[in-house]
Amino acid sequence: MTSSATIFVLIASYRDIECQWTIKDLFEKALYPDRIRIGVCWQADPVADKDCFKIQARPGQVRTVYFLPEESKGLGWARQQAQALWQDEDYALQIDSHMRFVPNWDELMLETLDACASQQPILTVYPPGYTPPHHLEEQTPVRVQCIKEFNASGILFYTAKALPPGLEATAPIPTACCAGGFIFGPSRWLQVMAHDPGIYFNGEEHALAARLWTHGFDLFSPHKTLLYHYYKREESPKHWSDDPSWHDKHKQTLARLRQLLTPDFVSEKDTVDLGPYGLGSERSIADFEAWSGVNFASNSIAAFAKTFPYVRTDDAIASIKANKNIQVSDNAVLFIIDEEGFLFSSLRGEIYRMNSAATWVWCNLEEGTDWESLVSGLIELCGMDQTSAENALFNLVAHWHGQGVLVGDEESGLENDLAPEREQEQALQELEECFLPESFQYHAEQYYRILDSFFCVQFGEQKHSDWLMPLLVQFEVSPNKKAEHKIVIVQDQDGHSLFCDKKVVHHNVSLSRMGPYLKNEMLMLALDKIDYMLALHAGVVEKNGKVIALPAKSGDGKSTLVAGLVKAGYRYYSDEMAPLSRNGCRATPVPLGICVKETAFPVLQELYPELVNLQLSDRDDGQRAVYMPPPIEAIVSKEDACRINLIVFPRYQKGAQTQLVPVG
Numbered sequence: 001m002t003s004s005a006t007i008f009v010l011i012a013s014y015r016d017i018e019c020q021w022t023i024k025d026l027f028e029k030a031l032y033p034d035r036i037r038i039g040v041c042w043q044a045d046p047v048a049d050k051d052c053f054k055i056q057a058r059p060g061q062v063r064t065v066y067f068l069p070e071e072s073k074g075l076g077w078a079r080q081q082a083q084a085l086w087q088d089e090d091y092a093l094q095i096d097s098h099m100r101f102v103p104n105w106d107e108l109m110l111e112t113l114d115a116c117a118s119q120q121p122i123l124t125v126y127p128p129g130y131t132p133p134h135h136l137e138e139q140t141p142v143r144v145q146c147i148k149e150f151n152a153s154g155i156l157f158y159t160a161k162a163l164p165p166g167l168e169a170t171a172p173i174p175t176a177c178c179a180g181g182f183i184f185g186p187s188r189w190l191q192v193m194a195h196d197p198g199i200y201f202n203g204e205e206h207a208l209a210a211r212l213w214t215h216g217f218d219l220f221s222p223h224k225t226l227l228y229h230y231y232k233r234e235e236s237p238k239h240w241s242d243d244p245s246w247h248d249k250h251k252q253t254l255a256r257l258r259q260l261l262t263p264d265f266v267s268e269k270d271t272v273d274l275g276p277y278g279l280g281s282e283r284s285i286a287d288f289e290a291w292s293g294v295n296f297a298s299n300s301i302a303a304f305a306k307t308f309p310y311v312r313t314d315d316a317i318a319s320i321k322a323n324k325n326i327q328v329s330d331n332a333v334l335f336i337i338d339e340e341g342f343l344f345s346s347l348r349g350e351i352y353r354m355n356s357a358a359t360w361v362w363c364n365l366e367e368g369t370d371w372e373s374l375v376s377g378l379i380e381l382c383g384m385d386q387t388s389a390e391n392a393l394f395n396l397v398a399h400w401h402g403q404g405v406l407v408g409d410e411e412s413g414l415e416n417d418l419a420p421e422r423e424q425e426q427a428l429q430e431l432e433e434c435f436l437p438e439s440f441q442y443h444a445e446q447y448y449r450i451l452d453s454f455f456c457v458q459f460g461e462q463k464h465s466d467w468l469m470p471l472l473v474q475f476e477v478s479p480n481k482k483a484e485h486k487i488v489i490v491q492d493q494d495g496h497s498l499f500c501d502k503k504v505v506h507h508n509v510s511l512s513r514m515g516p517y518l519k520n521e522m523l524m525l526a527l528d529k530i531d532y533m534l535a536l537h538a539g540v541v542e543k544n545g546k547v548i549a550l551p552a553k554s555g556d557g558k559s560t561l562v563a564g565l566v567k568a569g570y571r572y573y574s575d576e577m578a579p580l581s582r583n584g585c586r587a588t589p590v591p592l593g594i595c596v597k598e599t600a601f602p603v604l605q606e607l608y609p610e611l612v613n614l615q616l617s618d619r620d621d622g623q624r625a626v627y628m629p630p631p632i633e634a635i636v637s638k639e640d641a642c643r644i645n646l647i648v649f650p651r652y653q654k655g656a657q658t659q660l661v662p663v664g
Contacts, residue, residue: 007106008089008187009038012078013097015049015069015237018132018230022099024057025134029101036106038062039085040097043072043239063087069242074249075180076199083195092190096181098230100130105226109184112226116172118218122185124178125221126160130228137228142169144221145177146310147292150299153254156206160221164308172220176292176311178209181229189217196277198256200249201240207260213288215280241495244510244618251622261285261296269654290395293402298352303401312398320397321371321390328365332405338664345405352403357382358396440490447483448475450526451579451590451638456483457518460490463511467615471515471593471627472522474635485525489514500525515617515627519592523577532579532588540573540587540644541565542636547587548646549578554621557652560600563628567607572634573641586643589636593627 009026013019019040027033042064044052056062063085072078079094086092093109102108113121128140143160150156158177163169183189193215199207212219240246258265259272260279266272279285289295291312293305304316331347341359343352354362360381361374369377371393378389400406442458444465449455454477459465468489488499496514498506498521506517527535538551539562548570552558562575574590581588596604596611605611614626649663 004035005091005110006035006037006089007091007093007109008086008190009036010079010082010086010092010094010190011038011040011097012043012075012082013040013052014043014072014078014239015045015052015242016097017049017052017236018233019097020052020055020057021133022095022097023062024055025100026105027057027061029103029105031104031107033058034061036061037087037089039082040064041078041081042066043069043078045069069237069239072239072243073197074200074239074246075204076195076253077197080195080197083190086187086190089187092183092185092187094180094183095227096229098233098236099127099181100134100136100228100230102226108224109222109226112172112222112224113185115223116218116220117174118220120186120188120217121172122178122183122189122212122217122219123172123222123226124175124183124219126158126179127182127227127229128225129231131232132230140225142173142221142223144173144308144310145175145179145219147177147294147301147305150301154257154296154299155202155254156294156296158205161308161310167308169223172222173309174311175219175221176209176213176288176294176305178205178212178219180205180208182227183208185217189215192280194276196256196274198252198277200246200253202250203253203257207257209292210261210285210288211277211279213280213291214283214285216282241508244512247618247620247622265297290391293398295395295399298354298399300352300399301402302395302398304398306402316398317394320394320401326365326371326397327368327407328362329405329407334359334362334366343403343405345403347404350403352405357392361393361396440488442488444469446472447477447479448472448522449477450475450522451530451588453485453522453526453529454481454483455485455487455522455525457487458489460488464489464491464496464514467511468515468518470614470629471519473629474591474593474632484529485522487518487521489518510618512616512618513620515615516619519627523590523592526590527577527579530579530588531582533582533585534580536578536580536587537576538578539575540578540589541570542573542642543570545642546645547573547642548648549587549644550648550650552650554623555652556650557600558650559595559597560603561650563594563596563600563604564607566594566630566634570634571636572630573636578644580644581641584643586641588641589638591630591635593629595625596628597623597625 011019023038027036030036038061040062045068065081109123113123125143125145128137130136141162143162145158146161148157148159158179189212193211196207209219255270255272256274259274293302293312304312331345333344335342335344336359339356341354341362343354343362357378364374364377374393375389378384378392379386384392443461444459446457446469447454448457459468485501490497495508496511497504498514498517500521505521509517536549536551538549539558540547540549541562550558550561559575566572572591573587574592575594576592577590579588579590601611608628611626611628614628616624616626618624
């Protein structure tokens with residue numbers, strides 16, 4: 001080890017029996033164990049989790065803080081508690097509480113860090129796996145941390161991939177991605193960058209990557225195996241399984257991530273004070289996006305970020321600039337609203353928002369404009385210099401290649417994916433191993449028809465039927481036709497599960513969250529059966545033969561407006577989903593219960609006194625809402641479906657005067 005360098009190891013442990021063995025293995029495998037200090041944030045019950053404390057390895061070198069599970073506020077908070085235990089050690093290693101190490105890991109980490117081509121390097125990657133107690137993954141190839149995908153909430157997920165065949169790594173490999181369970185570098189990274197306690201779990205890693213990079217640190221995946229991670233952890237409690245309000249904390253995380261990464265797209269009312277947990281000032285977030293190949297505003301990934309080496313290189317730039325015949329694909333259609341463009345990819349079924357400069361470039365590509373002319377146009381249009389204009393054009397084209405909207409693009413996958421999913425994603429594997437009990441006896445059974453699909457739903461207990469039947473009452477039919485789909489709600493020791501056609505689709509969820517899951521599962525199955533051109537996320541009502549569609553994002557008052565219009569004599573099609581027929585653009589009625597969020601109760605309670613008697617459901621977006629059955633006499637039948645005549649985009653602004661503004 002370099003001179004007498006010391007290492008601080010930061011661990012956040014939530015009721016994890018493996019943590020004690022991780023600490024033991026860490027000391028036993030170190031070349032210089034006397035120079036190691038550990039800081040652990042324990043979140044455990046001394047009685048229920050007593051097996052977590054069977055052994056103590058070198059207790060004089062382990063600093064601890066203890067919290068009961070109900071005191072825990074999530075991963076970022078726990079990491080911050082452990083971070084506070086640092087006492088001027090030279091290097092800092094952040095790990096998860098379930099790890100194993102290679103012999104002499106401490107010396108090897110320092111040697112690997114010294115081999116990085118940077119003055120401020122950080123080692124990070126998803127390590128290979130192990131199974132307790134000591135079964136290590138064999139023949140582990142060198143792996144590189146890289147981008148996997150954005151999810152619908154804008155969380156960027158990472159993975160680890162093997163090097164391409166025939167390529168050998170002789171030094172650490174640059175990356176733009178971070179692995180929260182393995183971060184090693186000079187302890188300056190802990191000094192200048194405190195963990196954000198408002199980050200609950202998902203989202204931690206891409207926030208850390210952006211913050212580390214903008215603080216001047218360069219990220220590298222090591223070119224040798226240094227430690228191992230236990231991925232499956234089926235036997236271990238998870239915070240989100242214990243905390244029924246975890247979704248509120250996750251909602252807070254999403255708000256903080258938007259403020260951190262896309263502040264220009266955050267409205268004044270949604271602004272969050274990040275305090276000391278913002279970006280660094282050494283480099284800009286725009287430079288990080290260019291280097292990493294991600295665009296946080298559009299949730300898009302550039303083509304070069306999907307192939308080795310997964311970061312922007314001179315070769316990637318040269319390859320795009322060398323192609324003088326950039327052509328837009330027939331599977332992409334541009335729609336222009338005001339000065340912005342919305343690019344629809346029929347290949348992927350996705351819509352990408354573009355600013356005026358990107359829209360201008362796309363329109364010129366449709367006209368066959370060459371690279372040099374596009375650069376000149378950006379210089380004139382945006383006041384850029386030559387280099388900035390070329391870089392901007394490169395980034396645009398790289399992202400369009402990544403979205404598959406240019407001629408010659410092919411769908412790119414992530415081959416050789418080595419990293420098992422992180423803990424929360426393990427729920428998918430748990431689902432596959434969950435089966436409906438052979439001796440299942442249901443409490444109640446009801447048949448439903450949504451669109452052209454028939455369902456039989458069996459409720460395991462009375463509380464299931466009491467809670468869920470009112471959500472679907474308007475779809476009830478007599479059992480005069482064999483149901484195409486059988487849905488079963490059961491309770492087990494882990495919570496509640498929803499089975500569809502003998503396959504579990506939701507597992508270990510609270511009853512308060514089951515309503516939205518049940519409704520959505522039935523709706524998606526029903527939509528799959530009918531032929532339609534497009535499904536609008538919109539409310540739809542009709543009066544005097546005029547059908548009005550109200551497309552809007554969540555929170556803009558769409559459902560509240562629909563509920564008010566229905567009470568004012570309008571007939572009801574839907575408050576959230578409008579499938580449009582291929583011929584005639586007719587809106588198919590999908591009269592789901594009107595989703596009324598708690599925040600809308602003061603507005604609607606006078607019109608709908610029954611609101612207070614309906615069950616509140618917890619949604620994945622952190623909102624609480626009731627699903628109010630629409631008046632039966634107001635529901636439009638499928639046979640009476642009409643063409644949409646008017647489209648109104650509701651936008652709620654507190655205190656603003658109600659007005660209709662024509663759309664150009």
